[in-house]
Amino acid sequence: MTKDIEQRLKNKNINPTAMRLLVLDFLMQQNTAISLNDLEKGMGPSDRITLYRTLKTFEEKGLVHHIDGGTGTTKYALCLEECDSDHHHDLHVHFYCNNCKETFCLPNTKNPEITLPKKFRSEEMNLVIKGVCDLCNPD
């Protein structure tokens, strides 16, 4: 198992330290995006700043991406395999539940095509939809 995780780090050119194995393991157990605070609470006792830098490293190397959807805090989630340090390829919509406050990746909901005004050139898109998630929805 640890081998899997280790290989996943190596695939992204990330030195597989003990800390990083633990963080990646934790990330793989999540089904929503997590904040630095979530990570700090979820992990055993560990230094917040190291966790912060671990996430930064993971993001630089294309292992995670971050979402900042006006919730005040940045959240992180694992990328798809094909992402790398040059390009993130999982350009999908994110969803924030106003009820349970969780942030979801919607990997099957690709970012839409937007026609911009003349001479505006798009490079990235950040689309966060707020509402009520499936688990919080009564019907």
Add this chain to the structure above:
Amino acid sequence: MTKDIEQRLKNKNINPTAMRLLVLDFLMQQNTAISLNDLEKGMGPSDRITLYRTLKTFEEKGLVHHIDGGTGTTKYALCLEECDSDHHHDLHVHFYCNNCKETFCLPNTKNPEITLPKKFRSEEMNLVIKGVCDLCNPD
């Protein structure tokens, strides 16, 4: 002129104080969204917190809306006429220029329809596109 501005405040049920007239006047001169810092610099000497609360009041009353597009700081821009304290009606795309760092409202680019997974219910949408704006674009 001042009468115009004053009326605009009254239309949104905002008590037209001297400070608020000045802030609205300043906002009307902008063609991009501005941050609290921008406002503070742009205005004559005035208290930052008062400006902050002025923007909050304007937003509550449907006079301005804010944009938080992962630039670290919240930006504000005037709403269209039809917005009120209950609902903001100018649900358009916003654009952040990676070059000049300005945030633009694209009032003619309406938020797209997104089909969400089963049982996800959308309530609001925040769409910020990053790239290069018309003024910064060479061609």
Add this chain to the structure above:
DNA sequence: ATAATGATGCAATGCTATTGCAATGTTCAT
């Protein structure tokens, strides 16, 4: 073995957002 490089831990800082409270101004009923 030693130097170089990378990772970690702790402290400190910067910056934005937000609140508390006192002072000031305004409105309205006596």
Add this chain to the structure above:
DNA sequence: ATGAACATTGCAATAGCATTGCATCATTAT
């Protein structure tokens, strides 16, 4: 006009997240 009630402003303080500096420990290359 007078004073209570309310709204607005100014200044101080706090909360939180993001970010950096630096010393220490670990790993790797020479």
